[in-house]
Amino acid sequence: MSNAPAQAEPIGHPHFHYHKGALHAEGVPLDNLAAELGTPLYVYSRAALGTALDRYQQAMDGRPVLVCYGMKANSNLAVLGEFARLGAGFDIVSGGELARVLAAGGDPSKVVFSGVGKQAWEMRAAIEADVKCFNVESQDELYRLSDVAQCMGRHARVSLRVNPDVDAQTHPYISTGLKENKFGIAIEDAPQAYRIAASLPGLHVVGVDCHIGSQLTDISPYFDALDKLIDLIDTLKASGIAIAHLDLGGGLGIRYTDEVQPSPKALLDHVFERLAARGYGHLHLVLEPGRSLVGNAGLLLTTVQYLKHAQARNFAIVDAGMNDLLRPSLYTAWHGLRAVRPRAGATRVYDVVGPVCESGDWLAKERALCVQQDDVLALESAGAYGMTMASNYNSRPRPAEVMVDGEKYYVVRQRESISDLTRGESRLPF
Template sequence: MTLPGSPFFAFKDQDLYLDDVRLRDLTQQYGTPLYVYSRKAMLAALAPYQQALAGRQHLVCFAVKSNSNIAVLQTFAQAGCGFDIVSGGELARVLAAGGDASKVVFSGVGKTRAEMRLALDAGVRCFNVESTAELEVLSQVASEMGKTARVSLRVNPDVDAGTHPYISTGLKGNKFGVAHEQAINTYQRAASLPGIEVTGIDCHIGSQITEIAPYLDALDRVLDLVEAIEGAGIPIHHLDLGGGLGITYTDETPPGADELIKQLLAKIDARGHGHRELVFEPGRSLVGNAGVLLTEVMFLKPGEKKNFCIVDAAMNDLMRPALYEAYMGIVNTRQREDAPEVWDVVGPVCESGDWLGRDRSLAVQPGDVLAVLSAGAYGMTMASNYNTRGRAAELMVDGNQVWLIRERESVDALFALEKLIKN
């Protein structure tokens, strides 16, 4: 059986391993639900980006929103990456992980004044500005601090990335970016404002993109704008082409990062822009298939219309299926000889939307440990405490080494900041 994330995930003698670690052994020591990530898998996913960009002035900025554990960020910082952040909290995580603020790009449509001040004090590389209103406020904040905010404008190219509507970001109907038609006027306004230095242009069209064509379409529109902006006397130093490259969850066949970059570079060079620095913001493609969520089977509940496999992980641990109806592979960590049956894998949360997988063929018994695959991205970062459930522990493995990188959240911790009313 070939699993997403192979060769780092593989069955050996009927048991599922990540790197050289048997996953069932981890649950006996650390309990469930449990997130486990492979450092080797993350670095292997990063390598095609770095190899394809070798010899070019570039920066690969890991998208912190996809997995913000500080040990994950540490892994990418030590590999030479910068970071794409969308909040002051994410900036604090990057700095705590040893990341370099001068390699941070600050994205997001709703940066607060406090976040702008934090980022300016830290010395972030660039703000990806998404509206004229944000530009005006950033100018005011930077001027008050006696600092200069380096900016690129995120332009919305109105390109359909062919992905789920909730993770599409490059269409006119999306909230992100400056409309393509307004970009030149907005750049002229930026160039006129105190405390603002225009350094680049940014474009990000969505997430879980599995084709190259939308990237090439967006790039053409971005390069058209660059030529027009520079024609208006405003130099553009870097091109930030965003991220969004998809992974295989089931039968998707996304291009490799090296092939995507090869085709983008060919177009950039053909149009005479090869001298510009390039920035990429991958997230899911670096960590998605490097992680797994482990959960114990508590009860089997056969029914007339549906068979329910009730596990101890829930929608608060992994939101993607409930939010997007996302498909994620589910396997038993120990292969059984019994004939499989069809089950809906559901959690204990009091919502009908609390499911991890529907109509899954599984040979399973209570006490078994299931692995929800491709859970390294948008798993723990979207977790909540709904139903007063503590968030899962997280582990990192590398070969046969195992590190606890986040302790399981205790119930006491969940209401430690709350106060009783004193009558």
């Protein structure tokens, strides 16, 4: 045991902060939210979303840049609607995500459609909506997209997602730019794929696309990829294939513990400097940030159900589980953990675990806590890849989601009910 440490500022400060002994999201005490709405509960800060996007918009500095939010990180309609209101575009990976963008009032002319497995119905929906561009990831996809566009009597604007074989130096599950990854077309095969794209009816080549991975805290891998992409653009130019935009994907990391969050301005300054030096300063740039826009804008609240002091470990058993926040179990990811109302006194080292019947159901390991039954805890940096990866495993309803705006809050997704879990199912006839 040890004395409880002083409370450091929460990640996401000043949007998440302590006031009068309680953790707040903007002007709302989180213990009040937990008492009124129950837990597990996802809580987002509207101001934090705006602040994160503003970092990119300020970094543009009048240069031709389109920020397309990588919405797989968090696809709640309130989040999408806020980014649409602030002028962002969207990076989508499914027909369902396109439907969400349209429902949230997003501009389809600012939508890029990524993903390795687009189906014909998804292509038709995106062509009908007139999205900005398809990021095509294989030659087979080119042929199918050409057929779909022809049948509709339309043209589809395309860029090819190029795999530059660059190590993003991140977790292997979220590294996407190596030759062994499933994403994109190998850069040595890209010139031939572009020639095919340029020859196919119904397609109009407009760009080059690349995405090397996620949670990058060092921006140098972007520049390794950029040099290869510029060489490719030179080759395409010599073949008579003109490129209007360059899409560098997303991937800028956030702070989960002590990481230094990369600067969008440092990235953009360096990219435009290199483009200008090679004669491509006129190119429009597309970025697809996801995690860096929403990750630090959200918390997951959970309530301690039981404390279990065993010989080998101490466990704080909470009501949130791996079905609510999968990242720790899937990636051994670290999320900051703090009491909503910190207690004074001695601490014990606990593993914070959920109720799901899996040994992998844990949210935080070896954390020094001064905690009692029914205390509410907050898992930080849970705005990205939290609710979007949640499931109903063990027949558990998914959490509610709340957006805080100053001293007000809005339930932007109702908590699922037990009856929701069996909706659409049926028994066999006797």
